[in-house]
Amino acid sequence: MTPSASDLLAEAVRAFQARDRDYAAGLLARLNAEDAALGDDWGAVARLAATLGEVSVALAAIRRYVALKPYDVERRLEYGALLAQCGRIEGAAKATRAFLPNAPADPRLYLLLGTCQAQLGQTEAALADLRAVLALDPQPALAGAAWLAIADLKRFT
Incomplete structure (x- = not known):
């Protein structure tokens, strides 16, 4: 069974909490590459990616987040x-x-x-x-x- 985008995000958060930076960053990069249907959760992806130092993923995620409600x-x-x-x-x-x-x-x-x-x-x-x-x-x-x-x-x- 393929995990959903929400499952992958939750797994990334768990990896971050377990101090597994590389795994968490990999999951966020995967969500970004797949242009996952996360909706408002792109804001959380952006914040977590920035915390991990994954600037390109953070910027892509925040742009998706803003695009949902541009005004x-x-x-x-x-x-x-x-x-x-x-x-x-x-x-x-x-x-x-x-x-x-x-x-x-x-x-x-x-x-x-x-x-x-x-x-x-x-x-x-x-x-x-x-x-x-x-x-x-x-x-x-x-x-x-x-x-x-x-x-x-x-x-x-």
């Missing part, structure tokens, strides 16, 4: 964060910037964009997006993160 802000934030986590800062900034016209004004998107631009050395653009976070009257944690990033970028004399 979902949470999924776009996960996508941008995963790109940044995997060292694709420029890609994270580009993907987030491209999504802004299709999204409600969300300070988290501007915070992600601003921090990516700061890492890329685009100080003025970063400051503009970090100020946009504050203009949207965010929750205190987001406001604090934006102020901290602004303080890190500015020179106070």
Whole structure:
């Protein structure tokens, strides 16, 4: 009997819990290669693959996850964060910037964009997006993160 995609994912999680990294990574790569019908579970595949350091599988999985609901802000934030986590800062900034016209004004998107631009050395653009976070009257944690990033970028004399 051939295991289902869900069974393979569950087996990959068990392998990860048993600290069998190579087996877990192999199962995730198999799910990716087979373009398994996992639906929303592609998000879990992306997170597990990133944890294992399987960047190509993680990025393919997160793209599938986002494609299921392309206008979902949470999924776009996960996508941008995963790109940044995997060292694709420029890609994270580009993907987030491209999504802004299709999204409600969300300070988290501007915070992600601003921090990516700061890492890329685009100080003025970063400051503009970090100020946009504050203009949207965010929750205190987001406001604090934006102020901290602004303080890190500015020179106070």
